[in-house]
Amino acid sequence: MAFVELRHVTKRFGQVTAVDDLCLSIEKGECFSFLGPSGCGKTTTLRMVAGFEDLEEGEIEVGGKLISSSLKKYYLAPEKREFGMVFQAFAVWPHMTVFENVAFPLRIKGVARHEIESRTKHSLENTNLTKQAQLYPNELSGGEKQRIALARALAINPGLLLLDEPLSNLDPHLREEMRFEIKDLQRKYDFSIIYVTHDQAEAMALSDRIMVMRDGKTQQIDTPLNVYANPANKFVFGFIGLSNFIPVVPRDGKAVLESAPDAGQVSDSFPPEFAGAGRATVACRPAEVDLLPEGKGGLRGVIDRMAYLGETVDYIVTVGDVEIRIQKGRREPRFEAGMACSLAFPKPTWYE
Amino acid sequence: MKKLLAVLVLVSLLAISGAAWAGEKLTVYTSMKESLIGALKDAFVKNNAGIEFDYYSAGAGKLMAKIAAERESGKMTVDVLWHSEVPDFYQLKKEGILEPYVSPEAKFVESPVKEPEGFFTPVRNGTLAITYNTRFIKTAPTSWQDLLKPEYKGAFGIANPALSGTAYGSVVALAQQFGWEYFENCKKNEAKMGQGSGQVVDDTAMGDLLACIGVDYITTDKIKKGATLGFVYPKEVIMLPSPVAIMKGTPNLAAAKKFVDFLLSREAQQIIANSGTLPVRADVELPKDTLLPNPHDAVQRAIVLDFTTMSATKEATIKKFTEILRPGK
């Protein structure tokens, strides 16, 4: 039995179906991300778990206990669910000191005074906020505020931590640091995490499993590596990182560009399942294209532009009217704009 | 957006041109109410088309304050002063800021106030009597003492003598006739000190007061418009002539004289009589259904007042009155 269970969960706002027949189970101690573009229903799903939204259909169970059910019209109030939650805009209370913020959930629970004292101190230590305990949030930086929110969410040792884009208001460096902090705390206390984000790098870095969503529907539930390496469909492929989608047609059993059939082949075979349609799309990531000296690969092109970015070198190669984006490490052979080159596609993924 | 701005500019240009308030005209400060001064103005302007006539109507106290302030600032607006607080005129005469003018019409004037040098001339013999609300008071009061009866408890009003010259006059007259005990008794009966002499009549018309010391023409005007008011003269009539005076140094002296002549003319006196107040000329006929007493009879019944001393004692009198009547004590 999974720790968190969503069964056939559906939510509508007027005509719009925000979440459509969603089924999901999350294990104890797992970090699970909802990933998708804005409006895909990920935040709504999280808010249903938190108890801020009711359900049109389906039910939600956490720790074997039913907390939301449309059928039974049963909704446990959010304050009784005993989850921790961190919001995008920090949501730390500006009129309370850091200590008071973190102690608040314990006070509400009616924990004994000395225990509040010690547990809050402990939480503050865990989040490196001991020095700031008596300050007010507005005297603190964004990262510190987010740590208060985290400490507060964890004060009652929740079994489940809900995170709603908690890092998107931080600068990139802090974001990385906070990611590690969340991960460390999770290891220490073994709570489950539901993490909502639209940033694929963040989801991949943090999660044990990711659910990619679109228009309220699940696209893929898998480990980060699998989502990246074996995307379930074209949407997931495109959403999860930079991608080239190259339209191809068959010629002599090989796949060539429609606009430049004579430039060579993208692949020396054409998948039989697309042969009937007479066209297909080859998807590949910029790093998965081999950039070779002229004549060494299957497809001939010209370097349209090159940008040296330090760690990587970014190329756009034109073949006919197709632009192909390629990224190479700085230690690989360099090409200059205007040079002729050849491309090879060692790992094509086929879509219709 | 541009259009709106253009409109704003245009409008404010208008505003600035409209702001040219100064100009050659006759300005009269008077305590007469609109119903009287308005009718007089119409008649005067009809006869003297060339004169731009303007008046400022307010309680005598306010007028005097205004004039004092104007004197202080050195910029006088007033050309002719006409109100009902005779002592003020003696005072102004003493201060030497009145222009003497004996109108050829002055010989027809009959009034308790006499001023042969012409520093001021009475224009009407204003009277005050009891105004009461006929909706609530079925038996008309007949004497000033009636107002001390329980049925008028908390409902008899006297205008504020600090704001209104007629109110001051009536206070002096009643105090002289019946002594200050009269007002102390009034206070015991929770009599009210109102504001202007017009407002107490309005309050009576509304029923907020049941009776008040009312000015003749104000009451008459309201009765004409349908107010449920009655107006009775007790035996002792309060008569307060309203003199007119020309301010010394007015740039519009000729027009001012014309206006004084006009006020004393039969035509104007007839208008005054028609408006419900006593004229100073005996050759004017009172309107038919008038509530006014016969002018000669009225002068006989009038409480005799020494206007020359009234101004010296004014502050003390008002203070005394206010102390007695002031609410919250």
Added chain:
Amino acid sequence: MAEVRLENVRKAYGKKVVYANLNLTIDDGECFTLLGPSGCGKTVLLRMAAGFEQPDAGTITVGGVTLSSPSERIFVPPDERSLGVVFQDYAVWPHMTVAENVRYPLVIQKVAKNEIDARTQDAIDNVNLTGLENRMPYQLSGGQQQRVALARALVAEPKLMLLDEPLTNLDAKLREEMRFEIRALQRKKGITVLYVTHDQEIALAISDRMAVLDENGNICRIGTPTDVFERPGNAFVFRFMGVANMIPADVRGRDIYARGTDVLLSKDAPAPVPSNPVLGCRPSDVDLVRDPGPGMPTARVRRVNLLGPIVDQRLEFAGMELRAQLDTHKAISRGLIFREGDMVGVNIANPLLFDSNTLEGVGSHE
């Protein structure tokens, strides 16, 4: 000709000295970037060039004409400098249409009406805004607004164009697109560009030459992007240009050891060796080996972060953290994604040596 020369420029705000004595020459037709952390005074430099600020001392000349020279009491106001300036916040006038924005500099110059129309249209076409001439700025996206600003700066054909972090407020994709466009326009028109940014990626991508400034406004390094990235010269520049591994080291002969150990990091020490050597390398210079051979330094894998196109692995190496980064697809195909706790072999390519006291760097590999 628009060679920009700053000579002995001094600028201070109260007691805070931004530039004590700055000398810098930007060649005609060059795209030159000033790169530095925020607060280093790079914007002040640009504003002095634009004429929004007056230097306290020194001279600023453009194309041989002195524009600022307090000692000679010369200060040409910005409107007489024939500049194009693009600001971080676009500074597109919100009450004018795209065309009105772009044509304004020409209107001010009282250019003939038909010429204004032609040149405005040309500038708009150049930045790919054709068809949006009559839009109001609020109807445009951030990138489009930035292009309006660019067209406006270019329309009067200035000799010198100043760009102050013009891409900071754009999202990643637009930023990338715009930096290509700026570069293309600059090449096409042959104008001199002074570009100010704190984003090293943009600086690398766009510049002919670049100058890196430290927090105190000192110029640490001037050179081409490859020069600056591959041969940073000192530890500040090295760190500023990207993720950096810094390992205290001992050098014996040409061998570099982790300090106080016999862990051999490289056999290829650049000369001369500084007295307190620290080895610097980029995460991409750290190659991981699944089954380390004998004598190969080893490290324990602490964290594995899949960041999409790259895998970031953090190792515990000689008592400190070492980061290694690799293409995800290479990592997958070569089996180089490890589990946390694995012991792996470490091979460092392209080591740089810095002095931990002076931060000065030595040598580098060609």
Added chain:
Amino acid sequence: MNRTGKFGIAELLFVLSLLILIVIVALPVLLIFWTSFVVDGHFNLSAVVEVLTKPDTFEALKMSLLLAACVTVTCTAVGTLFAWLVTRTDMPFKETMKVLFTIPFMLPAFIGALAWKMLLSPRAGYINQFWMALFGTRTPLFNIYSFWGIVIIETMYLFPFVFIQVSGALERMDPTLEESARIAGAGLFTITRKITIPLILPAVVSGALLVCLYSLAHFGTPAILGTEVGIYTIPTKIYELIHQSAGSFTAIRAATVMSVILVLSAAVILYTQNRVVKSGRFQIIAGKSVRPTVLKLRGLRTPLFILCIVYLLVTVVMPTVTIFLVGLLKTYGLPLQLGNMTFENFYYVLFKWKLTKDAIFNSLYLSLGAALVTMVAGGIISYVLVKMKVRGKWFLEFLGMLPFSLPGTVIALGVILTWSGRFGINIYNTGWIIFVAYIARYMAFSLKSNSAALEQVHDSLVEASRASGATPWQSLRDVVIPLIRPGMIAAFFLIFLPALRELTTSVLLYGPTTRTIGVAIYTLNEDGETVYACALAGVALLLIVGGEILIKRFFEKKKRLDNGGA
């Protein structure tokens, strides 16, 4: 910003701003202090002591403070309650109600007082009459001529200050602040107590202080409802002193001493308000636009809704209707029956009676003129304050704060002292003195609106035009002015409409031919011309409401344009 040594636009604007503020604002205030404290060229506190120890003035001072305190408390309670109802509950028609609750803001309080006098005067008030007839009693339901009468009337018209502030704060407040408390285990009651109320407290306090400031300086209501029963406040006492002591200098000095008290109280209130608003701790960060937690009122929904409707009917509809009905009566005192009604009064005040015609035109001219001048002057001063780096700006900033702390009564006294010949210019008794006073009185509005607009104009917009080759003047003409034009127009209306109904200042300054609408209504009422007063008040209400509707439409159109694309 220019070649060194040139006397450029910056210096010109700076000097101009300084001049405007000194002449229009600083001088009058200075003279008030001077008059209060300096007797025959020497510093002397005896006048102050004398005024303060006189029982009359002491009573007035006490009454003013007490009144302001009570009005503040009631406004805060009423304003906060309604703000909460329309933002945080499932009350029906919330959006409409939100607009309706700001209507009392438009209505001049003294017209309200006039209407309520007719409804609730002890014996004759229509409501009291009805009450007494209904129960056959002789005790009225409520006597409006009383301390609490004044408190209630002022509350009716001043509570929007609190309402607008608090409902704004409640709407801006990041709902996740409350949601995170729910997640932390707190119920709605606890959240309201521990999170919501502390967070909106600054808005409440700031609104309350505005009410306090306004009530302290307000003339109309206590004048209409208080003086008759001997309740005097500082403004009404000053009015009485000026009007009854025949313009003697002693009276003016006594009045100035009381003005000093008003200025100082206002300064303290504004200082406190600034501190509250600025204290960063209470900034409410706006977050994602998630629906805020809405309290289900359940059984209370209908009763509370009815309460709101009744409140609006009582405060807005009833007095307005009364004004118009009485304005239609042939004479005051007649029962409100169709047979007693006529349009004669309206016709008379609009077309026949010079006094009221003059008053309408005076008010129109004065408020248009003052609004235009103040809009431009405020624009210039704001420009210097917000945009320029000139030496000595701190002094200008200090002067720029002054207009905010000047109650109307004080301004009136100040301009009397300044403009009746002391400096060679005597405009006493002319419209110009009211004009000057209006400029001083409304400068604060203009500064606020213009500064806000200018702060939106980022420096780089001007620099971009300089870099495009535009001179400072050209930048001003082509960039700055077009961009702050909406702010300037807003300033124009923010001044024009209140000036149209101004009473507190003009009542001390009007001359024989320079009554304003407010003064005319007030004096007509005082003189017992009640029906004309009501007819004129009706005309004024139509003018004001018409004007408000016009601006609303103008700004809504603008807002639509602004939000159109982005």
